[in-house]
Amino acid sequence: MPFATVAAMDRIAFVRHLGAVVEDAPWVAHEAWAAGPFADVGALHAGMVSVMRRAAPERRLQLIRAHPDLAGSGALGPAAASEQRAAGLGALAGDELAQLRELNAAYRTRFGFPFVICAREHTAATILAAARERVARDPATEEDAALTEIAKIARLRLAELVT
Numbered sequence: 001m002p003f004a005t006v007a008a009m010d011r012i013a014f015v016r017h018l019g020a021v022v023e024d025a026p027w028v029a030h031e032a033w034a035a036g037p038f039a040d041v042g043a044l045h046a047g048m049v050s051v052m053r054r055a056a057p058e059r060r061l062q063l064i065r066a067h068p069d070l071a072g073s074g075a076l077g078p079a080a081a082s083e084q085r086a087a088g089l090g091a092l093a094g095d096e097l098a099q100l101r102e103l104n105a106a107y108r109t110r111f112g113f114p115f116v117i118c119a120r121e122h123t124a125a126t127i128l129a130a131a132r133e134r135v136a137r138d139p140a141t142e143e144d145a146a147l148t149e150i151a152k153i154a155r156l157r158l159a160e161l162v163t
Contacts (some may be wrong), residue, residue, distance in 0.1 A: 001017065003040060003162050005104050006161075006162050007036065011030065011033045017161065020157070021048065021157045022063065023067050023068075023077070023080065025062075028048050028051050028063075031051045032047040032051045035051070039042065044158065046156075052147060060147065063147075064150070066144075067116045070089055070104060071084065071089040071114070087124060092103070099128055103132065104131070106135050107131060115131050116153075117130055118149050
């Protein structure tokens, strides 16, 4: 959809069109709308990221927790499923799949939220390497990293929805 059309939307239409840009968090689009009008898609993305970053700590954690485990057994939304397939996670088997599931569990135990990474920017091998590295970090650093990855995911999803 052309940016000019999105920019002219009322809040309800804006949230209906962009509410899924951030996983299970239409409140991000709802609150970002109030910061408009935006000059372009980059400014719209920055507005959405600002909403996420300035949210109350518990709301930020809810936002991160809404993301599915990578190569997990849970249900994925269409966007997340496509993103994970693009990174080759749908083809993982045997030892690699077991490693990722173990890393997911260790990460979730340590931080209380899932390992989030912009899968479309990675391969299965780089995702495994990043999970091994990030599971050793401190919680504040990892919350920031998760929000940064969510912002990357949102940027790519916006690019598909708004031209």
